[in-house]
Amino acid sequence: MDYDDVCARLACIGKSVSGEQIMTTFLEIAIAWIAPCLIATAIVAPMVWRKLRTRRTLQAIHHARESRDL
Structure with missing residues (x-):
């Protein structure tokens, strides 16, 4: 149109x-449309970031343990 x-x-x-x-x-x-999207992003982004940071930390710990065992 x-x-x-x-x-x-x-x-x-x-x-x-x-x-x-x-x-x-x-x-x-x-x-x-933009306002609710920004609000949702402000709520969800920190949770996703925290989850990714936790995963990287656990992977680093696992890698350190594997390296120590060798």
Whole structure:
């Protein structure tokens, strides 16, 4: 759907639309999606980082034990 299609659909319901209004609507929708994604990332990222760090630590301990046994 391009700009003309959007204008045609909105004209059918009696609204005139400018490019500025379409951009504003697009930005509002983008922000509405980005905000929850950033919040979820802020919650999940530290947990994933901690899990990866723990795994690397356990691998290092395992490797050290194997090296000591040889």
